[in-house]
Amino acid sequence: MADNSMILAALENDDELLLLLNTEEREKSVLHKVNIDALNDEQFRSMFRFQREDMTRLSCALRLPTKVVCENRTVCSGMQGLCILIRRLAYPSRLEDLSHVFGRSKAELSYICNTVLNLIDSEHGHLLENLNQSWLAHNQLDEMVDSVRRCDAPLSNCWGFIDGTVRPICRPQENQRLVFNGHKRIHGLKFQSIVTPNGMIAHLFGPIEGRRHDAGMLRESGIETQMQRYMTTQNNEVYSVYGDPAYPISPYIIPPFRGGVITALQMRFNKKMSAVRVSVEWTFGKVLSLFAFLDYKKNQKLYLQPVGKYYRVAAILTNCHTILYGSETGKFFGLCPPTLDEYLS
Template sequence: MAKSREERELLKLAIENDDDELVYFLISKRPESTFRHFTRFNINNLTNSQCINNFRFDKHMIFQLANSLNLPEKIVCPNRTVVYQVDALCMLLRRMAYPNRLSDLESLFGRPKSTLSFAISKTLDIIHDRFGHLLKNLNNAWFNGRLQIYADKINEKGAPLKNCIGFIDGTVRPICRPTHNQRVCFNGHKRVHALKFQSIVSPDGMICNLYGPMEGRRHDCALLRASNIMEYFETDMRRDRGGLPYCVYGDPAYPIRDYIICPFKAAQPSPEEEIFNRRMSSVRQCVEWQFGKIIANFAFLDFKKNLKIFLQPVAKYYIVGALLTNCHSCLYSSQTSEYFDLEPPTLEEYLQR
């Protein structure tokens, strides 16, 4: 009994002094219940720099994000454990922020990995079910009210098009090799097993549309057809002040339509065509910046060894990662919005239902 008390006191001291090695050593010797008792998570004990490092948002913004996402005050896990709103959001953010195992997070949150798994999964489902529609269509008030502003900002950056409102592209997200039907997910171009997504990025740094997942072997045109983006533009084709239909710009993989513009594909383009391709390519790079921001903020989504489609909701993780990246852009701006000198919508404008 005396030895047990000594270990508890030593564990308290190790936690207070941030001695991770000693904490892990003592945890490995103590039962799980004792570990939970002494290391229960409290965000108020963290500094802003620690919050940004662990969760990608500072302390104040985490509370604001939890309220804007309208998460329940208490999340009841299937094992009847109760996790509070901010704690559950922090668990999800920490899980996605960097490659980790659930057992690695026990020391931070003071919960067993079973509870962490339940809480993270439930929070992920809540955010996806409530706000996934923001990425599925373009009929959003904050987007439709800015079309002419988008076109003007892109044109001001030297783009020859005066009616371009955004940029469309597909991205290949590597995953662990599936145990069944692995050829369906194999992308021959990237030489990796993957899921594919298609995004439209606006000049304020927002991912205004995200379609996916599709099998890694599929071409970008297959995603375009399945996403119904063409039907949206055809049935609700809006025009700029000059009477031209608004369009998005993509790479040579996409077909040319009134509302989808691509580079000139001639083997020997004329000088005018070369200038057009070069000037549009210089502004189109922002779509790659946003793909990179998702992975930079939530590096767990880029750790393919732990992205196993038969064991985890891999696609749901990426979709929620895109939503949270948009939230991050609303609160902290982004490289794209700074490049085009256009502020994104506020968090409340973006998440309004």
Template sequence: MEKFIEYSADIDDDLLLLLHCEKTSKGLFSKDFNLDTFGQDECSSLFRFANDDLHHLSSELHIPEKFVASNGTAVSGIEALCVMLKRLSYPNRLQELRDFYQRPVSEISYISNSLTDFLYDNYGHLLSELDRSWLSEDNLHEFANAIFNAGSPLTNCWGFIDGTVRPICRPFVNQREVFNGHKRVHSLKFQSIVTPNGLIANMFGPVEGRRHDAGMLRETGLLDTLRQKMTMADGTIYSLYGDPAYPIHPHLIGPFRGHRLSNEEQVFNTKMSSVRVSVELLFNKIVRNFAFVDFCKNQKLCLQPVGKYYVVAAMLSNCHTCLYGNQVAEMFELQPPNLREYLHG
């Protein structure tokens, strides 16, 4: 997995085409950035968070007031956050960001990638561990009730599990490994657990695009984790619901399989399918708010931390949900935790 997280250089590939521009432009940049010059709606459009919430987000993420990139470039923490968010929010070229921030393209690249590293190293565990305060037994019971009230025939289902295929640019090496025959694209895969309060509770990946969902599940060791954490002292078992690709397990339930299903089995599958749509809604939110990770032409292995971009985008999407809610939380009539509880609970 690490080979899809790490990358061979600290700079983006399009930077190599733009470095020559700096030879004539260095010294011409003001390097002054004042977030207060942007209105609330403008900040939401450019950075996906409103002006006041950007300061709140920076504080809760514990981004240093003086952030130093890996090449030694020093900027304010809020500017570093805005550089990275604007980079992720849309497939901008570095030259466009240079003009926006009045900084050389190399600094833009180093700042963005360095903060991505900072967030991944310090908060990646939020998507790799299930031992969180907002996943307490009381909350699991609340999740199960919300899913049941939304039409599920299950009374103990607390979330949904699924894999997602993220297309990438065709690499120069290992093309067979990352080619997904079902989607017919070169890709990386991630496995996620989503909860009815609108959050991605767990994410595993990236792995090669050709890997099967059941293979990812075995590699995660998730079933052992669920057995330990989702079996209560009174014997109550809380289960996930997945598609037919996953095996049946006390902590992982799937639809009835086969062509000759009874009416009751067909009704069960239909009802569970209607609530399981929340998985796709959360996947779509990530690429809608952070469209850079959906621009496969610029998702290039060995030149960029492709996997790390997506994991950080998913974590930031959860932060966005904590501040503004989302369609899934509204669908199940639940409130996500506040930002501090999510990041530090």
């Protein structure tokens, strides 16, 4: 009480008193949090993209620590940290808005979000870089090839589809030309991904500068070297992916027929393969549908935020979502994804 009396005595007028009271009310409102346990299942999934029981399972499968300690000594549980990260990515909310959900300050939320983001990327980032995975074994690739064939695709050894995407970012103050994509007329970062018929993102390379061409991104990714090693059978038969005309032809990457004049048979090949290749766009769309924060370019500030890491971790979480709830791509090809433990092991 004495401290309050001294503060009130130091105020010169009623305006200063009103400002002080408003500041205190604002600080109190930040500490007020939503009772997450009181949310029903529909509300919980709308806020956090996963069902309540699956969120606990996901936290264990991601091997998040029971106690997450940030650089500034902020502490939270692994489950709460995952909820904070997913809610941050799920909608382009400000940290101030999330304060009302979790009852933590903006600084705490920022530290927790970045810490959990780094934990997931460092522990599971290799899942987007390495094709040497159990769910991509040759017997699994045979099932993928068969599922593509069943959709009347003429390519007999296609196990996936490769494509690049440009993610818009806020215009940076420096190096604007490096990230400007002349085709899309935006500033952005590029990613290259391979999507399999079961709806999974098998490989994701990036980010690189938005001005780069898909062929240059392919060369820099080194994905063909991996495919030569892991997508070749003992009989020297190869599994290939199908891409758009920007990619050079090779035994492992097949683009459509190009040229001003192509035969009717070649045109038929292009049309049928284009009908199944659209599945890669569905997966790009799912990442942004689940995590709309990535689709709001004013939030994607290159030198202030880990923009590329946001997208990489969102891709891992999208794969987990596909495993638990399926995807349009998997339904289209009639193929189930691997289990959560098989993918994250």
